[in-house]
Amino acid sequence: MGSRARHRGRRPGALGWTALAVVALCVAGFALTARQSDGGRSTAGVRTPQSTAATSPPAAPAATATPTPSPARDTPTPSATRTAGPTTQSAKSARSPKVTAAPPKLAAKSGTRVFSFVNGLRQTVWLASGEQTATPALSTTGWVLRPGRTLSVRVPDHWNGRFWGRTGCTFDSAGHGHCATGACDSRFQCAGYGAIPATLAEFNLNSWDGMDFYDVSLVDGSNLPMYINLVGGATKDPISAHGCSRAGCTHLVDCPSALRVKGDACESPCGVFDTDQYCCRAQWAPRTECRPDQWPVNYAAAFKKAEPFAYSYVDDDATSTFTSRGEAGYRITFATSP
Secondary structure (H helix, E strand, C coil), rough: CCCCCCHCCCCCCCCCHHHHHHHHHHHCCCCCCCCCCCCCCCCCCCCCCCCCCCCCCCCCCCCCCCCCCCCCCCCCCCCCCCCCCCCCCCCCCCECCCCCCCCCCCCCCEEEEEEEEEECCCCCCEEEEEEEECCCCCCCCCEECCCCEEEEEEECCCEEEEEEEEEECCCCCCCCCCEEEECCCCCCCCCCCCCCCCEEEEEEEECCCCCEEEEECCCEECCCCCCEEECCCCCCCCCCCCCCCEEEEECCCCCCCEEECCCCCCECCCHCCCCHHHHHHHHHHHHHHHHHHHCCCHHHHHHHHHCCCCCCCCCCCCCEEEEEEECCCEEECCCCCC
């Protein structure tokens, strides 16, 4: 767990992704979903693929994603600019009438996957990646995604990390600035955690027995609606193209007033109250003792209602962790269901 206050909502899991995968598969007999701990650093070991290069659109915030991305750059050269429009999750962040550009096509490359990001909102999303394995790692960790646009990023196989969207950002030409939500130490290129609250897309590729583990997490709260789709691979996608699962579709969080921060963003109860009983730590931290229905207020229910397939609290494993085989690509969409 980070020592700074902004990380207080995170708690490392008792087991890594891989260990929990083994336990779940032994119990469930290679079922689609497997248990894993959320809300903290992933500790599963990884192997270095043949290629660790990450290819992405240019890292300049002033430029929109284009169908033919340029090689990734570690040092951004953004112009001083601020996004227009809303900066937090609310009704004004509703789905854009249509996505104005198809996901860029990246040629297949051994040892990597293609992750596509779609902005179906009426506001700019400042995409970020962080808390990743040291090897393999993405060399570029910040991008800009305008409303109705898409971009693609090449991700190394065996990569373990997360993506999220930042809102309301301002950066100077050296890549220094700030964001209303999801900020990375005032940098355009991230190097670790993003500030909470932030909706997270978490991945552990080829983690165990040839399987990927992935999820959407609202453990640290929510700043943008998000869902993940499989692209290729050998597993049937449990989420529809419009962000729906058997349990329900993707909506904005109807945030309880006690958790509302930074406009309409919604922080976790651990982040707001920093108390033991909300599964933050101490006697309520173990999986068997983490019971939202026994909290003073069941705040997890608001997050689960908005995204039924996502983590609503740290031990919400049963319906929130997904696995896939066949080295699929992934599409991460910032939008609500129509």
